[in-house]
Amino acid sequence: MKHKRIIAPLSIVSGAILVGVFLVTETIFGATSTNLTSQVIVGISAPSVSAVSVNGGSAITLTANTTTNVNVNATVTDSNGCAEITGGTTTILLYRSGVTSSSCLTSSGAAVTSLNCYLLGAFTASSTCSTGSQNTTTTFAVQYFAQATDASSSYNGQNWMATVLFRTPDNTTGTGDSSPGQTLNTMLALNVTTGTINYGTLGANTNSGANDSIVTSTNAGNTSTTLQLYASATLKSGSNVIPTTTSQTYSTSSFTYQGTSTFLTAAAATVSGFVLTSPTSTNNVAKATFWGIAIPNNQPTGTYQGTNVFQALFNP
Amino acid sequence: MRPASIIAIASIAAIAFFVVPASVTYAAFGVSPPFVNADHLVPGSKFSETIYLVQDQPNQDLNIQTNVQLPDPLKSWVSIDRGFNFVIPQGTNQYAVTVTISVPQNASLGVYHGTISFDTAPSSAGQVTIALGAQVSVNVTVGRGVFEKYSVQQITFQDIGEGENPLVNVKFENDGNVPESFDGATYELYDRFDTVRLAYIQKNDGFLTTPPFTIEDYTVEFPTDFYMGIGEYWGIVTFYKNNQIVASQKTVFNVIKTDWLSKTKRFIEKEWVFILIGAMLLALLAFLVVRRVRRMK
Numbered sequence: 001m002k003h004k005r006i007i008a009p010l011s012i013v014s015g016a017i018l019v020g021v022f023l024v025t026e027t028i029f030g031a032t033s034t035n036l037t038s039q040v041i042v043g044i045s046a047p048s049v050s051a052v053s054v055n056g057g058s059a060i061t062l063t064a065n066t067t068t069n070v071n072v073n074a075t076v077t078d079s080n081g082c083a084e085i086t087g088g089t090t091t092i093l094l095y096r097s098g099v100t101s102s103s104c105l106t107s108s109g110a111a112v113t114s115l116n117c118y119l120l121g122a123f124t125a126s127s128t129c130s131t132g133s134q135n136t137t138t139t140f141a142v143q144y145f146a147q148a149t150d151a152s153s154s155y156n157g158q159n160w161m162a163t164v165l166f167r168t169p170d171n172t173t174g175t176g177d178s179s180p181g182q183t184l185n186t187m188l189a190l191n192v193t194t195g196t197i198n199y200g201t202l203g204a205n206t207n208s209g210a211n212d213s214i215v216t217s218t219n220a221g222n223t224s225t226t227l228q229l230y231a232s233a234t235l236k237s238g239s240n241v242i243p244t245t246t247s248q249t250y251s252t253s254s255f256t257y258q259g260t261s262t263f264l265t266a267a268a269a270t271v272s273g274f275v276l277t278s279p280t281s282t283n284n285v286a287k288a289t290f291w292g293i294a295i296p297n298n299q300p301t302g303t304y305q306g307t308n309v310f311q312a313l314f315n316p
Numbered sequence: 317m318r319p320a321s322i323i324a325i326a327s328i329a330a331i332a333f334f335v336v337p338a339s340v341t342y343a344a345f346g347v348s349p350p351f352v353n354a355d356h357l358v359p360g361s362k363f364s365e366t367i368y369l370v371q372d373q374p375n376q377d378l379n380i381q382t383n384v385q386l387p388d389p390l391k392s393w394v395s396i397d398r399g400f401n402f403v404i405p406q407g408t409n410q411y412a413v414t415v416t417i418s419v420p421q422n423a424s425l426g427v428y429h430g431t432i433s434f435d436t437a438p439s440s441a442g443q444v445t446i447a448l449g450a451q452v453s454v455n456v457t458v459g460r461g462v463f464e465k466y467s468v469q470q471i472t473f474q475d476i477g478e479g480e481n482p483l484v485n486v487k488f489e490n491d492g493n494v495p496e497s498f499d500g501a502t503y504e505l506y507d508r509f510d511t512v513r514l515a516y517i518q519k520n521d522g523f524l525t526t527p528p529f530t531i532e533d534y535t536v537e538f539p540t541d542f543y544m545g546i547g548e549y550w551g552i553v554t555f556y557k558n559n560q561i562v563a564s565q566k567t568v569f570n571v572i573k574t575d576w577l578s579k580t581k582r583f584i585e586k587e588w589v590f591i592l593i594g595a596m597l598l599a600l601l602a603f604l605v606v607r608r609v610r611r612m613k
Contacts, residue, residue: 048510051567057470057487063409065344066372077568079509131508131548133568144372152351179565180467188450189346189370197444215446220344220372232381232435232447248444268433268451304443309435311449314350 047078047088049164049176054094059150060142060160060182064189065220067141070094072162073126074136074176080168082129087169092138094118094162096147097181098155101163114143115280123164136164145222145279148186152316153223160184189221190276190312193286197308199293207257207294217310219276219285226275227289228268228311237302242295248308249292257292268311275315343373345436345448352415352432352454354529356463356493361419363529367452369404369411369434378404379437386430390456393417396432419458428456465491466526468563471553474535477574478546482517482538484553484565490526497525500556503538508548508568515542544571 052074054060062068072092078084095104096116104117118140127135149155159181167173193216199208219225229250235242249261252273262269271289279285347369354363369380382400384391397414404411415432435449467489474483482503490496501523505515517538526532538553549571554564584591 045509048568051472051565053470053472061348061368061410062370064346064370064372066409068409075567130570133548133570150349151353152349180469180563182469185349186351187346187348187370188350189344189348190448190450191344191372192446192448195438195446197446199444218344221346221348223350228449228451232437235444305445306443307438307445307447309447309449311433311435311451312346312350313451314453 044168044170044172045079046172047076047084047166047168047174049074049076049166049174051075052162052164052176052178054160054162054178054182058182060184062142062144062146062185062187062222064187065144065191065218067143070140070142070160072138072140072164072178074123074138074162074164075133076136076164076166076174077133078168078174079132080170081132082134084168084170085129085132085134085166089167090121090123090136091165092120092123092162093165094140094142094160096149096155096184097158097161101161101177104163105165113281115145116147118142138164143282144187144189144220145281146184148222149184150186152314153186184222186223186314187221188223188225188312188314189219190225190227190310191218191220192216192310193218197291199291202293202295204295204299205297208292210254210256212251212254212290212292214288214290215310216286216288217276219279221312222278224275224277224315225312226315227271228309228313229264229271229289230268230309230311231264231266231306232309233305233307234266235304235306237300237304240300240302240304242299242304242306244306247293247295249294251290252287254290255292257294261290261292264308268309270313343371343375345369345371345450347434347450347452350450350452352417352452352456354417354456357417357419357456357458358460358493359419359423359425359458360421361417361458361493361528363417363419364414366412366414369413369450371404371409374404374406374408377406380404381435381437383433383435384430385433386454387428389423390417390428390430390454393419393423393456394430394432394454415452415454417454417456419456423458425458425460428454428458430454463493464496466496466557466562467491468555469531471555471563471565473551473553473565473567473569475570475572476544478571479544480571481540482544482551482569484536484538484551485533486536486555486563487531487533488526489531490528493528495525495527496557498523498555498557498562500559501536501538502554502556503540504552505540505542506550506552508550510550514549515540546571546573 054072055070060070076085093101093104099116120138123136123138126137149158161181162178164176197213231244234244245263248264249258251261255261276285347367352365380402395416432452433449436447438445438447469489470487472485476483501519503517506513517540524534548568550568552566555562
């Protein structure tokens with residue numbers, strides 16, 4: 001490569017001095033015009049992963065019976081340029097801190113599941129890559145049963161962390177962890193498999209006998225729950241009313257009216273012996289309640305309407 | 317058929333009770349978190365907690381009825397921003413409800429417990445329609461004494477304009493019962509290769525204070541004599557309190573070319589107080605000049 005000599009036009013005097021120095025140098029060293037070859041080897045630099053954050057720095061709130069999107073943001077930098085980033089591969093982890101990134105990465109151990117560990121193999125660029133730096137976002141669909149880490153949970157003191165591992169086409173790697181992680185909040189939620197209780201057609205002064213109506217409740221959250229029941233609207237048909245406290249009964253096992261069943265009340269009452277443990281997968285944790293009814297004597301005909309509330313109650 | 321028999325059959329028919337299943341689309345419903353724990357309140361404290369009512373199939377508006385079961389005097393201290401009856405709009409999976417506890421100055425010290433229930437009210441009633449609900453336990457302790465607990469949930473570096481000072485965004489969470497702020501910070505500026513340190517900035521004051529039981533987002537500026545030319549830089553910021561590191565972050569950021577409009581906007585945002593005072597002085601001066609001219613006429 002031929003180097004150009006650039007002499008700044010400082011002034012005529014300084015220019016003359018420079019020319020003089022140049023001529024003297026040529027005379028002494030016998031130098032004439034010379035071709036210089038220069039070479040630089042641009043080394044392979046390892047990428048950096050920085051500014052890893054979980055859920056925008058906010059606690060994670062899940063959604064009942066479905067997944068919730070949780071974002072992990074990070075910045076990937078490589079001094080060798082953007083091609084190193086666009087051509088690289090990545091692994092992004094989101095996990096409960098007690099699981100550790102290495103266990104989550106290898107999915108080792110029976111305890112590493114969607115309860116506490118999520119892994120994805122690609123991120124979305126959230127900025128244009130400029131001079132070898134790229135902002136990224138990875139969206140995880142976190143299940144409703146993911147383990148809580150708040151103060152009332154079994155994992156108090158832990159949090160949900162993210163780790164981003166990046167490998168360039170040159171096989172150099174960079175890793176970044178979120179600091180700090182984020183709390184994943186306890187979610188108490190319930191689902192029922194039917195929207196109504198169907199008692200069928202009954203005459204006055206009769207009851208449902210052994211024909212129990214069954215309502216199956218499922219745990220739609222990430223904590224164990226008990227069940228509270230009450231009638232928020234008593235059974236009515238026009239101006240006619242069937243008193244709640246002496247008609248509808250429930251039990252956690254089948255019965256022949258009234259048997260061992262309990263009368264529904266107007267105030268919330270906890271169902272004895274009813275616990276839905278925290279789910280560990282999308283398989284429902286479910287339990288049935290059995291319902292019966294007695295129709296008072298001289299009750300006028302009609303289609304009676306009412307509302308029973310199934311209320312989830314935190315059961316740590 | 318004898319009249320008595322007819323009457324008997326008619327009576328049986330008349331007292332028949334029908335319950336027919338209704339078609340109701342059903343969704344899971346719940347609350348997160350299912351508790352409001354305010355353990356370190358003192359007389360005069362104000363504590364807010366946002367809880368989320370969550371559902372998986374928000375196909376229609378959902379009416380919510382709130383039932384508060386709180387003892388006196390706790391009942392009068394608690395307020396709910398959404399009120400006692402409200403509607404979760406269609407399409408909303410997570411609906412924020414803020415519960416605020418305002419402890420009066422003359423409050424009796426003690427431990428208080430209660431519950432707040434959020435029950436759905438299905439709009440399409442069947443015969444015996446099932447509504448879902450979730451209960452939130454409220455646990456309040458009013459005592460005396462300072463309780464300090466704070467953390468930094470996120471630090472991000474802003475891209476800045478050419479010639480501007482480095483800016484860092486901080487999310488500060490104060491879970492204690494006294495105001496908190498940093499008392500020191502350092503900022504190290506490196507070139508784009510993270511090899512040459514270009515500036516070291518120490519800041520010992522000017523930090524915003526975060527009130528008790530709140531989360532605040534704010535921006536910290538690090539004034540420097542180093543001219544921030546266009547390009548990419550590495551920054552390392554560390555925040556201190558009581559000579560202890562509270563949080564630290566290292567990442568890259570960009571210095572970008574700013575057009576005159578952006579520069580003007582940033583200048584106004586930064587110097588709006590002085591601009592306002594200047595405008596008022598100019599208006600006063602104009603008023604005095606006009607009045608003098610009128611008097612001269």
